[in-house]
Amino acid sequence: MQGSRLAFGPFVLDPDAGTLLRNDEPVAIGHRGIKLLVALVERPGEILGKAELMDAAWPDMAVEEGNLTVQIAQLRKLLGPAAGGGEWITTVxxxxxxFTGATHQLPGAKRKTLPLPDKPSIAVLPFLNISNDPEQGSFADGLTEDLIADLSRVPGLFVIARNSAFAYKGKAMDVRAIAEELGVRYLLEGSARRAAGRVRINAQLVDAMSGDHLWAERFDRSLDDIFAVQDEVTAKIVEALLGRLRAPPPRNRPKSVEAYDLCVRARKLMDDAPQAAQEAHLLLTRAISLDPDYAEAYRWLAMNHWMGWVHSGGPTDATRRLALELARKAVAIDPSDAGCRWVLAYLLAYERSFAEADAEFARAIELDPNEADTFAALSDITVLAGRVEEALEHIRKAFRLNPFPASWYYLTLGQAQYAAGQYEAAVETLRSEETYRTSSRRFLAASLAQLGRLDEARAEAELFLVANPQFSARHWAETEPFRDARTLEHFVDGYRKAGLPE
Incomplete structure:
Protein backbone atom coordinates (compact mmCIF):
# COMPACT_ATOMS: atom_id res chain seq x y z
CA MET A 1 0.00 0.00 0.00
CA GLN A 2 2.98 2.25 -0.61
CA GLY A 3 3.46 4.72 -3.46
CA SER A 4 6.59 6.27 -4.95
CA ARG A 5 9.15 8.33 -3.07
CA LEU A 6 10.61 11.58 -4.42
CA ALA A 7 14.35 12.29 -4.38
CA PHE A 8 16.03 15.69 -4.78
CA GLY A 9 19.58 16.60 -3.82
CA PRO A 10 20.44 14.74 -0.60
CA PHE A 11 16.75 14.37 0.30
CA VAL A 12 14.20 11.59 -0.05
CA LEU A 13 10.55 12.52 0.52
CA ASP A 14 8.03 9.78 1.25
CA PRO A 15 4.50 11.19 0.88
CA ASP A 16 2.82 8.04 2.19
CA ALA A 17 4.94 7.71 5.31
CA GLY A 18 5.05 11.49 5.84
CA THR A 19 8.84 11.49 6.25
CA LEU A 20 11.81 13.41 4.88
CA LEU A 21 15.35 11.99 4.91
CA ARG A 22 18.60 13.90 4.38
CA ASN A 23 21.46 11.51 3.55
CA ASP A 24 19.31 8.72 5.03
CA GLU A 25 18.87 10.59 8.32
CA PRO A 26 15.35 11.73 9.32
CA VAL A 27 14.61 15.46 9.22
CA ALA A 28 12.28 16.80 11.93
CA ILE A 29 9.46 18.27 9.89
CA GLY A 30 5.87 18.94 10.85
CA HIS A 31 2.71 17.58 9.28
CA ARG A 32 1.86 20.84 7.48
CA GLY A 33 5.41 21.15 6.23
CA ILE A 34 5.28 17.67 4.73
CA LYS A 35 1.99 18.47 2.99
CA LEU A 36 3.38 21.67 1.50
CA LEU A 37 6.65 20.06 0.46
CA VAL A 38 4.84 17.19 -1.25
CA ALA A 39 2.63 19.62 -3.18
CA LEU A 40 5.67 21.59 -4.35
CA VAL A 41 8.06 18.69 -5.08
CA GLU A 42 5.45 16.74 -7.04
CA ARG A 43 5.28 19.64 -9.53
CA PRO A 44 8.84 20.97 -9.86
CA GLY A 45 9.20 24.20 -11.80
CA GLU A 46 5.49 25.01 -11.64
CA ILE A 47 4.09 28.02 -9.82
CA LEU A 48 1.63 26.95 -7.15
CA GLY A 49 -0.77 29.62 -5.97
CA LYS A 50 -1.13 30.44 -2.30
CA ALA A 51 -4.73 29.23 -2.20
CA GLU A 52 -3.77 25.87 -3.70
CA LEU A 53 -0.95 25.38 -1.21
CA MET A 54 -3.18 26.34 1.71
CA ASP A 55 -5.74 23.77 0.53
CA ALA A 56 -2.99 21.15 0.44
CA ALA A 57 -1.79 21.84 3.99
CA TRP A 58 -5.06 22.90 5.63
CA PRO A 59 -7.83 21.08 3.75
CA ASP A 60 -11.35 22.22 4.62
CA MET A 61 -9.97 24.78 7.09
CA ALA A 62 -10.06 28.56 7.03
CA VAL A 63 -6.60 29.83 7.99
CA GLU A 64 -4.78 33.11 7.53
CA GLU A 65 -2.19 33.49 4.78
CA GLY A 66 0.44 34.21 7.41
CA ASN A 67 0.40 30.54 8.37
CA LEU A 68 1.59 29.64 4.87
CA THR A 69 4.38 32.23 5.05
CA VAL A 70 5.58 30.80 8.36
CA GLN A 71 5.55 27.21 7.07
CA ILE A 72 7.45 28.11 3.90
CA ALA A 73 10.07 29.94 5.97
CA GLN A 74 10.48 26.87 8.19
CA LEU A 75 10.82 24.62 5.13
CA ARG A 76 13.57 26.82 3.71
CA LYS A 77 15.40 26.69 7.01
CA LEU A 78 15.12 22.89 7.21
CA LEU A 79 16.21 22.29 3.61
CA GLY A 80 19.09 24.75 3.66
CA PRO A 81 20.65 26.06 0.44
CA ALA A 82 20.27 24.18 -2.82
CA ALA A 83 23.20 23.19 -5.00
CA GLY A 84 24.92 26.35 -6.17
CA GLY A 85 23.72 28.34 -3.18
CA GLY A 86 20.18 29.10 -4.33
CA GLU A 87 16.88 28.23 -2.65
CA TRP A 88 14.89 25.07 -3.10
CA ILE A 89 11.66 27.07 -2.85
CA THR A 90 11.38 30.49 -4.49
CA THR A 91 8.73 33.12 -4.00
CA VAL A 92 6.71 34.38 -6.95
CA PHE A 99 10.08 24.34 -6.25
CA THR A 100 13.28 24.80 -8.27
CA GLY A 101 15.10 21.50 -7.73
CA ALA A 102 15.37 18.51 -10.05
CA THR A 103 13.49 15.48 -8.77
CA HIS A 104 13.27 11.81 -9.64
CA GLN A 105 11.06 9.01 -8.40
CA LEU A 106 12.23 6.08 -6.32
CA PRO A 107 10.25 2.90 -5.71
CA GLY A 108 7.98 3.07 -2.68
CA ALA A 109 9.50 1.86 0.55
CA LYS A 110 8.37 -1.71 1.03
CA ARG A 111 6.45 -2.21 4.22
CA LYS A 112 8.27 -4.48 6.65
CA THR A 113 6.94 -8.03 6.38
CA LEU A 114 5.32 -9.16 9.60
CA PRO A 115 6.27 -12.63 10.86
CA LEU A 116 3.52 -15.23 10.91
CA PRO A 117 2.08 -16.05 14.34
CA ASP A 118 2.56 -19.52 15.82
CA LYS A 119 -1.12 -20.35 15.21
CA PRO A 120 -3.41 -20.26 12.13
CA SER A 121 -3.73 -16.60 11.15
CA ILE A 122 -6.51 -15.06 9.10
CA ALA A 123 -7.86 -11.75 7.82
CA VAL A 124 -11.45 -11.30 6.65
CA LEU A 125 -11.44 -8.92 3.68
CA PRO A 126 -14.44 -6.62 3.19
CA PHE A 127 -17.22 -8.52 1.45
CA LEU A 128 -18.30 -7.02 -1.87
CA ASN A 129 -21.79 -5.58 -2.19
CA ILE A 130 -23.12 -7.13 -5.42
CA SER A 131 -26.66 -5.84 -5.11
CA ASN A 132 -27.91 -3.08 -7.38
CA ASP A 133 -28.45 -0.86 -4.33
CA PRO A 134 -25.37 1.02 -3.07
CA GLU A 135 -27.19 1.48 0.25
CA GLN A 136 -26.71 -2.24 0.87
CA GLY A 137 -22.99 -1.63 1.25
CA SER A 138 -23.46 -1.24 4.99
CA PHE A 139 -25.00 -4.72 5.10
CA ALA A 140 -21.89 -6.21 3.45
CA ASP A 141 -19.69 -4.25 5.86
CA GLY A 142 -21.68 -5.47 8.84
CA LEU A 143 -21.38 -9.06 7.65
CA THR A 144 -17.60 -8.65 7.40
CA GLU A 145 -17.35 -7.12 10.86
CA ASP A 146 -19.46 -9.85 12.43
CA LEU A 147 -17.40 -12.62 10.85
CA ILE A 148 -14.25 -10.97 12.21
CA ALA A 149 -15.84 -10.80 15.66
CA ASP A 150 -16.97 -14.43 15.50
CA LEU A 151 -13.58 -15.76 14.42
CA SER A 152 -11.75 -13.56 16.89
CA ARG A 153 -13.42 -15.38 19.78
CA VAL A 154 -12.27 -18.84 18.70
CA PRO A 155 -9.31 -20.12 20.77
CA GLY A 156 -6.36 -21.13 18.61
CA LEU A 157 -6.81 -18.50 15.86
CA PHE A 158 -4.99 -15.22 15.21
CA VAL A 159 -7.43 -12.76 13.63
CA ILE A 160 -6.68 -9.34 12.15
CA ALA A 161 -8.86 -6.50 13.46
CA ARG A 162 -11.58 -4.78 11.46
CA ASN A 163 -9.76 -1.45 10.94
CA SER A 164 -6.90 -3.16 9.17
CA ALA A 165 -9.18 -5.44 7.16
CA PHE A 166 -11.14 -2.45 5.89
CA ALA A 167 -7.94 -0.72 4.77
CA TYR A 168 -8.26 -2.93 1.68
CA LYS A 169 -11.86 -2.05 0.86
CA GLY A 170 -12.18 -1.18 -2.82
CA LYS A 171 -8.52 -1.96 -3.54
CA ALA A 172 -7.50 -4.52 -6.16
CA MET A 173 -4.46 -6.30 -4.74
CA ASP A 174 -2.89 -9.71 -4.97
CA VAL A 175 -3.86 -11.92 -2.03
CA ARG A 176 -0.23 -12.76 -1.32
CA ALA A 177 0.66 -9.06 -1.03
CA ILE A 178 -2.25 -8.43 1.36
CA ALA A 179 -1.30 -11.43 3.48
CA GLU A 180 2.32 -10.26 3.67
CA GLU A 181 1.31 -6.76 4.75
CA LEU A 182 -1.00 -8.09 7.45
CA GLY A 183 1.25 -10.95 8.51
CA VAL A 184 -1.31 -13.72 8.03
CA ARG A 185 -1.46 -16.94 6.04
CA TYR A 186 -5.17 -17.18 5.25
CA LEU A 187 -7.70 -14.76 3.78
CA LEU A 188 -11.47 -14.99 3.74
CA GLU A 189 -13.11 -13.10 0.90
CA GLY A 190 -16.59 -13.04 -0.50
CA SER A 191 -19.64 -11.12 -1.63
CA ALA A 192 -23.14 -10.44 -0.36
CA ARG A 193 -26.41 -9.53 -1.94
CA ARG A 194 -29.58 -8.64 -0.07
CA ALA A 195 -32.91 -8.15 -1.81
CA ALA A 196 -36.60 -8.97 -1.34
CA GLY A 197 -36.12 -10.45 2.10
CA ARG A 198 -33.34 -12.84 1.05
CA VAL A 199 -29.56 -12.87 1.24
CA ARG A 200 -27.06 -14.51 -1.06
CA ILE A 201 -23.54 -14.89 0.30
CA ASN A 202 -20.50 -16.32 -1.45
CA ALA A 203 -17.44 -17.00 0.68
CA GLN A 204 -14.07 -18.59 0.06
CA LEU A 205 -11.06 -19.30 2.22
CA VAL A 206 -7.68 -18.88 0.53
CA ASP A 207 -4.22 -20.03 1.56
CA ALA A 208 -2.23 -16.97 0.47
CA MET A 209 1.09 -18.83 0.53
CA SER A 210 0.03 -21.50 -1.96
CA GLY A 211 -2.90 -19.74 -3.61
CA ASP A 212 -5.10 -22.78 -2.90
CA HIS A 213 -8.78 -22.44 -2.10
CA LEU A 214 -9.34 -24.41 1.09
CA TRP A 215 -13.10 -23.95 1.23
CA ALA A 216 -15.81 -22.18 -0.71
CA GLU A 217 -19.57 -22.16 -0.41
CA ARG A 218 -22.64 -20.26 -1.52
CA PHE A 219 -25.54 -19.50 0.83
CA ASP A 220 -28.99 -18.48 -0.40
CA ARG A 221 -31.27 -17.94 2.58
CA SER A 222 -34.05 -15.86 4.07
CA LEU A 223 -32.83 -12.59 5.58
CA ASP A 224 -34.12 -13.87 8.92
CA ASP A 225 -31.41 -16.56 8.77
CA ILE A 226 -28.49 -14.13 8.34
CA PHE A 227 -27.00 -14.76 11.79
CA ALA A 228 -27.32 -18.52 11.40
CA VAL A 229 -25.40 -18.18 8.12
CA GLN A 230 -22.67 -16.22 9.91
CA ASP A 231 -22.38 -18.98 12.51
CA GLU A 232 -22.19 -21.60 9.77
CA VAL A 233 -19.47 -19.75 7.83
CA THR A 234 -17.42 -19.34 11.01
CA ALA A 235 -17.75 -23.01 11.91
CA LYS A 236 -16.64 -24.09 8.41
CA ILE A 237 -13.56 -21.84 8.58
CA VAL A 238 -12.63 -23.15 12.01
CA GLU A 239 -12.96 -26.69 10.70
CA ALA A 240 -10.68 -25.87 7.73
CA LEU A 241 -8.02 -24.16 9.86
CA LEU A 242 -8.08 -26.15 13.09
CA GLY A 243 -9.19 -29.52 11.75
CA ARG A 244 -12.34 -29.75 13.76
CA LEU A 245 -15.89 -28.54 13.39
CA ARG A 246 -16.58 -26.10 16.16
CA ALA A 247 -19.30 -23.54 16.57
CA PRO A 248 -18.11 -20.15 17.82
CA PRO A 249 -19.01 -19.19 21.38
CA PRO A 250 -22.59 -17.91 21.54
CA ARG A 251 -23.10 -14.20 20.93
CA ASN A 252 -25.92 -11.85 21.72
CA ARG A 253 -27.65 -11.50 18.35
CA PRO A 254 -30.16 -8.75 17.54
CA LYS A 255 -33.76 -9.80 17.14
CA SER A 256 -34.36 -7.00 14.64
CA VAL A 257 -32.48 -6.78 11.33
CA GLU A 258 -33.38 -3.10 11.19
CA ALA A 259 -31.70 -2.54 14.56
CA TYR A 260 -28.65 -4.39 13.23
CA ASP A 261 -28.53 -2.10 10.17
CA LEU A 262 -28.78 1.01 12.34
CA CYS A 263 -25.92 -0.17 14.54
CA VAL A 264 -23.69 -0.89 11.53
CA ARG A 265 -24.36 2.60 10.13
CA ALA A 266 -23.64 4.21 13.50
CA ARG A 267 -20.32 2.34 13.86
CA LYS A 268 -19.25 3.57 10.44
CA LEU A 269 -20.14 7.16 11.36
CA MET A 270 -18.08 6.92 14.52
CA ASP A 271 -15.12 5.52 12.56
CA ASP A 272 -15.22 7.96 9.67
CA ALA A 273 -16.49 11.13 11.29
CA PRO A 274 -16.25 11.27 15.08
CA GLN A 275 -17.77 14.74 14.97
CA ALA A 276 -21.02 13.13 13.76
CA ALA A 277 -21.72 11.98 17.32
CA GLN A 278 -25.27 13.32 17.30
CA GLU A 279 -26.28 11.40 14.18
CA ALA A 280 -24.72 8.21 15.53
CA HIS A 281 -26.53 8.79 18.83
CA LEU A 282 -29.88 8.97 17.03
CA LEU A 283 -29.21 5.76 15.08
CA LEU A 284 -28.13 3.83 18.18
CA THR A 285 -31.02 5.10 20.27
CA ARG A 286 -33.41 3.97 17.54
CA ALA A 287 -31.72 0.55 17.40
CA ILE A 288 -32.22 0.11 21.15
CA SER A 289 -35.86 1.13 20.90
CA LEU A 290 -36.35 -1.57 18.25
CA ASP A 291 -34.38 -4.18 20.20
CA PRO A 292 -33.95 -3.35 23.92
CA ASP A 293 -31.78 -6.47 24.45
CA TYR A 294 -29.15 -5.69 21.77
CA ALA A 295 -25.87 -5.53 23.72
CA GLU A 296 -23.71 -4.12 20.95
CA ALA A 297 -25.98 -1.11 20.48
CA TYR A 298 -25.56 -0.25 24.18
CA ARG A 299 -21.80 -0.70 23.88
CA TRP A 300 -21.51 1.69 20.96
CA LEU A 301 -23.85 4.20 22.56
CA ALA A 302 -21.61 4.19 25.64
CA MET A 303 -18.61 4.84 23.37
CA ASN A 304 -20.56 7.55 21.57
CA HIS A 305 -20.93 9.37 24.87
CA TRP A 306 -17.24 8.83 25.61
CA MET A 307 -16.27 10.29 22.23
CA GLY A 308 -18.50 13.22 23.05
CA TRP A 309 -16.40 13.82 26.14
CA VAL A 310 -13.22 13.70 24.11
CA HIS A 311 -14.38 16.09 21.41
CA SER A 312 -16.11 18.53 23.74
CA GLY A 313 -13.07 18.86 26.00
CA GLY A 314 -14.23 16.84 28.99
CA PRO A 315 -17.05 14.89 30.56
CA THR A 316 -19.94 16.20 32.58
CA ASP A 317 -21.19 14.25 35.55
CA ALA A 318 -24.37 13.41 33.66
CA THR A 319 -22.64 12.07 30.53
CA ARG A 320 -20.12 10.12 32.59
CA ARG A 321 -22.84 8.43 34.61
CA LEU A 322 -24.89 7.67 31.51
CA ALA A 323 -21.95 6.18 29.58
CA LEU A 324 -21.04 3.95 32.52
CA GLU A 325 -24.67 2.87 32.91
CA LEU A 326 -24.88 1.97 29.21
CA ALA A 327 -21.62 -0.01 29.36
CA ARG A 328 -22.82 -1.94 32.40
CA LYS A 329 -26.09 -2.68 30.59
CA ALA A 330 -24.18 -4.03 27.57
CA VAL A 331 -22.14 -6.39 29.76
CA ALA A 332 -25.23 -7.50 31.67
CA ILE A 333 -26.96 -8.44 28.40
CA ASP A 334 -23.92 -10.22 26.91
CA PRO A 335 -21.28 -11.10 29.52
CA SER A 336 -19.26 -13.02 26.91
CA ASP A 337 -18.67 -10.02 24.62
CA ALA A 338 -15.09 -8.79 25.00
CA GLY A 339 -15.86 -5.49 23.30
CA CYS A 340 -18.51 -4.66 25.90
CA ARG A 341 -16.07 -5.67 28.64
CA TRP A 342 -13.18 -3.44 27.57
CA VAL A 343 -15.42 -0.42 27.10
CA LEU A 344 -16.74 -0.91 30.64
CA ALA A 345 -13.17 -1.40 31.91
CA TYR A 346 -12.00 1.84 30.31
CA LEU A 347 -14.86 3.87 31.75
CA LEU A 348 -14.37 2.31 35.18
CA ALA A 349 -10.72 3.38 35.12
CA TYR A 350 -11.79 6.98 34.56
CA GLU A 351 -14.08 6.60 37.58
CA ARG A 352 -11.00 5.47 39.58
CA SER A 353 -12.63 2.08 40.16
CA PHE A 354 -9.27 0.52 39.38
CA ALA A 355 -9.73 -2.95 40.83
CA GLU A 356 -12.97 -3.45 38.92
CA ALA A 357 -11.44 -1.98 35.76
CA ASP A 358 -8.44 -4.32 35.94
CA ALA A 359 -10.74 -7.31 36.38
CA GLU A 360 -12.85 -6.31 33.37
CA PHE A 361 -9.76 -5.86 31.16
CA ALA A 362 -8.50 -9.30 32.20
CA ARG A 363 -11.88 -10.87 31.47
CA ALA A 364 -12.03 -9.17 28.04
CA ILE A 365 -8.65 -10.65 27.08
CA GLU A 366 -9.68 -14.06 28.35
CA LEU A 367 -12.86 -13.93 26.23
CA ASP A 368 -11.14 -12.65 23.10
CA PRO A 369 -7.33 -12.54 22.87
CA ASN A 370 -7.63 -11.09 19.35
CA GLU A 371 -9.54 -7.93 20.33
CA ALA A 372 -6.90 -5.32 19.47
CA ASP A 373 -8.86 -2.41 20.95
CA THR A 374 -8.69 -4.07 24.37
CA PHE A 375 -4.89 -4.01 24.33
CA ALA A 376 -4.74 -0.41 23.03
CA ALA A 377 -7.14 0.85 25.71
CA LEU A 378 -5.32 -1.16 28.37
CA SER A 379 -2.01 0.39 27.28
CA ASP A 380 -3.42 3.86 27.92
CA ILE A 381 -4.58 2.98 31.42
CA THR A 382 -1.40 1.03 32.21
CA VAL A 383 0.82 4.03 31.36
CA LEU A 384 -1.10 6.11 33.89
CA ALA A 385 -0.55 3.36 36.45
CA GLY A 386 3.21 3.74 35.97
CA ARG A 387 3.74 0.29 34.41
CA VAL A 388 5.32 1.69 31.28
CA GLU A 389 7.08 -1.39 29.85
CA GLU A 390 3.88 -3.37 30.26
CA ALA A 391 1.99 -0.59 28.48
CA LEU A 392 4.44 -0.68 25.57
CA GLU A 393 3.94 -4.43 25.30
CA HIS A 394 0.15 -3.98 25.18
CA ILE A 395 0.23 -1.34 22.44
CA ARG A 396 2.70 -3.37 20.36
CA LYS A 397 0.33 -6.33 20.56
CA ALA A 398 -2.54 -4.07 19.52
CA PHE A 399 -0.59 -2.94 16.44
CA ARG A 400 0.24 -6.55 15.53
CA LEU A 401 -3.42 -7.48 15.58
CA ASN A 402 -4.36 -4.22 13.86
CA PRO A 403 -1.51 -3.06 11.57
CA PHE A 404 -3.62 -0.25 10.04
CA PRO A 405 -5.47 1.02 13.11
CA ALA A 406 -7.49 4.08 14.03
CA SER A 407 -5.47 7.20 14.84
CA TRP A 408 -5.91 6.86 18.61
CA TYR A 409 -3.56 3.85 18.58
CA TYR A 410 -0.73 6.14 17.47
CA LEU A 411 -1.58 8.66 20.17
CA THR A 412 -1.52 5.84 22.74
CA LEU A 413 1.81 4.57 21.41
CA GLY A 414 3.29 8.08 21.50
CA GLN A 415 2.09 8.55 25.07
CA ALA A 416 3.73 5.27 26.13
CA GLN A 417 6.97 6.17 24.33
CA TYR A 418 7.07 9.52 26.10
CA ALA A 419 6.47 7.85 29.45
CA ALA A 420 9.37 5.47 28.71
CA GLY A 421 11.69 8.37 27.89
CA GLN A 422 11.78 7.36 24.20
CA TYR A 423 11.33 10.97 23.06
CA GLU A 424 12.68 10.65 19.51
CA ALA A 425 10.40 7.67 18.87
CA ALA A 426 7.46 9.58 20.37
CA VAL A 427 8.08 12.54 18.05
CA GLU A 428 8.17 10.23 15.03
CA THR A 429 4.95 8.51 16.11
CA LEU A 430 3.05 11.67 16.99
CA ARG A 431 4.07 13.44 13.80
CA SER A 432 2.95 10.59 11.58
CA GLU A 433 0.17 11.21 9.11
CA GLU A 434 -2.09 8.79 10.97
CA THR A 435 -2.12 10.62 14.29
CA TYR A 436 -1.08 14.23 13.76
CA ARG A 437 -4.10 15.99 15.18
CA THR A 438 -4.96 18.44 17.91
CA SER A 439 -5.22 16.02 20.82
CA SER A 440 -1.80 14.47 20.15
CA ARG A 441 0.03 17.79 20.17
CA ARG A 442 0.31 18.00 23.95
CA PHE A 443 2.39 14.80 24.00
CA LEU A 444 4.35 15.94 20.94
CA ALA A 445 5.13 19.29 22.55
CA ALA A 446 6.29 17.56 25.74
CA SER A 447 8.52 15.14 23.80
CA LEU A 448 10.14 17.95 21.82
CA ALA A 449 10.68 19.92 25.04
CA GLN A 450 12.43 16.99 26.71
CA LEU A 451 14.75 16.79 23.69
CA GLY A 452 15.63 20.48 24.13
CA ARG A 453 13.90 21.46 20.88
CA LEU A 454 12.06 24.25 22.63
CA ASP A 455 11.10 26.35 19.59
CA GLU A 456 9.34 23.37 18.00
CA ALA A 457 7.80 22.40 21.33
CA ARG A 458 6.34 25.85 21.91
CA ALA A 459 5.00 26.01 18.36
CA GLU A 460 3.16 22.71 18.92
CA ALA A 461 1.93 23.91 22.31
CA GLU A 462 0.50 27.06 20.74
CA LEU A 463 -1.30 25.03 18.09
CA PHE A 464 -2.70 22.76 20.78
CA LEU A 465 -3.97 25.73 22.78
CA VAL A 466 -5.77 27.19 19.78
CA ALA A 467 -8.17 24.24 19.90
CA ASN A 468 -7.95 23.74 23.67
CA PRO A 469 -7.85 27.26 25.16
CA GLN A 470 -9.00 26.09 28.61
CA PHE A 471 -6.23 23.52 29.00
CA SER A 472 -4.06 23.50 32.09
CA ALA A 473 -1.71 20.78 33.25
CA ARG A 474 -3.31 20.78 36.70
CA HIS A 475 -6.84 20.24 35.38
CA TRP A 476 -5.60 17.56 32.98
CA ALA A 477 -3.88 15.76 35.87
CA GLU A 478 -7.13 15.82 37.84
CA THR A 479 -9.19 14.31 35.02
CA GLU A 480 -6.78 11.59 33.85
CA PRO A 481 -6.87 8.39 35.96
CA PHE A 482 -3.25 8.44 37.16
CA ARG A 483 -2.15 5.89 39.74
CA ASP A 484 1.55 6.77 39.78
CA ALA A 485 2.78 10.15 41.02
CA ARG A 486 6.18 9.87 39.32
CA THR A 487 4.60 9.25 35.90
CA LEU A 488 2.23 12.17 36.42
CA GLU A 489 5.10 14.51 37.31
CA HIS A 490 7.00 13.36 34.21
CA PHE A 491 4.14 14.45 31.97
CA VAL A 492 3.60 17.72 33.82
CA ASP A 493 7.33 18.46 33.56
CA GLY A 494 7.18 18.06 29.78
CA TYR A 495 4.13 20.31 29.53
CA ARG A 496 5.82 22.93 31.69
CA LYS A 497 8.97 22.92 29.54
CA ALA A 498 6.86 23.20 26.38
CA GLY A 499 5.14 26.29 27.73
CA LEU A 500 1.70 24.83 28.33
CA PRO A 501 -0.23 26.49 31.17
CA GLU A 502 0.17 24.97 34.61
Missing part, protein backbone atom coordinates in the same frame (compact mmCIF):
# COMPACT_ATOMS: atom_id res chain seq x y z
CA UNK A 93 5.55 37.81 -5.68
CA UNK A 94 1.79 38.18 -5.12
CA UNK A 95 1.15 34.74 -6.66
CA UNK A 96 2.72 31.84 -4.80
CA UNK A 97 5.79 29.62 -4.68
CA UNK A 98 7.82 27.32 -6.93
Missing amino acids: PRIGYR
